[in-house]
Amino acid sequence: MKKHFIKFLILLLVIFAWVRCAKNFPTDEDGLLITTRGQCYVGNFELLGADFQTVRTAAAVIDTTAQTINTTVMFGTDLKNLFPQFSLVTDAKLDPKITGKVDFSDLANPKKWTVVSGNRLVRKTYTVYITVQPKP
Template sequence: MKTKIIYLFALISAILMVSCEDYPVDDKGLLITDKATCYMSSFNLLGSDNQSVLVRVPTYSNGDIDTINCTVKAVAKYGTNLTHVKPYCGVTDDITVTPSMGKWIDFSTPHKFTLISGNRKIKKEYTITVTIQE
């Protein structure tokens, strides 16, 4: 019985190793795929209560994200402390974002984030500017 389990485990391991050879991995251990799309579709900024501090969530469809010039313009609610917020963005499949989002940062000045496509051949640097509602 033990021999059958060992053979079964070896067979499953071999199948998994062969199936992973289709796509290599990058230096962070992420799959490199064939996808060449590279754009930011939405952006949000959370305050210390983990709630959105933006008056309106910037998206590609509402024009607050310019995918040609790689800019994002956002307006935070009056009284927001931009020195301690967490950015998040929506991206297409397999894109990496550097520096990573979801960490507390100071957004009182514009920040740049680099998006890299799934095939790792396309890089776009987005500049995100947040102003306070008047």
Template structure:
């Protein structure tokens, strides 16, 4: 075989291997950059379809709970939350917060001062954002 031809072949093979290597590297890099889906608030959308509330509390202006211990009932079938606020609670200015099943979110956002003199509604949305359950929160005050 012509030595020049052999050298040219070796060069071509090396170049081909290099191209394949870099191509593979680019593919890996691209795959590693792919993002999981997120919602409009930047929260992760997952595959979970569970959708329920596990805990609920209300804070007064002093950022201490106003609810009577042991009196809060969360009914995940009827989708209701009932609670009793201590005597003297200013029902017009309370800050709610809750816990929900993994990856679920709550709409509208809790953690803002809210008037609880009337029942309030919150929707729990599952991690896959396909299941929505609206809870009605009713708080009564000790008289």
């Protein structure tokens, strides 16, 4: 009886270990879930100043075909200290990551971010064009 019990226990442990190690939910290098979604676009774009208030004069124009974002910021905006915020399609992520203030002052060389789809197979690079409201 005791012998059978030990055998059953070992079998149970092996099954448990095997199930635990099976990779049913793959994740990427950031630990984010890789899903089946192939959509890859920016839904909304916000630009905040050092005071975390918007610096836009109107909603940003997002062209998902041309992969561009155009926005006009207020006269006097401090372009060296801005916080961009992207709203992406479900499961997508941004590369490179935004970790703090971004310097947009070099208007001739607009900043670029790549949107990576949920299945991590589609990558689309968006260019952010900023126009400063001209002095009248």
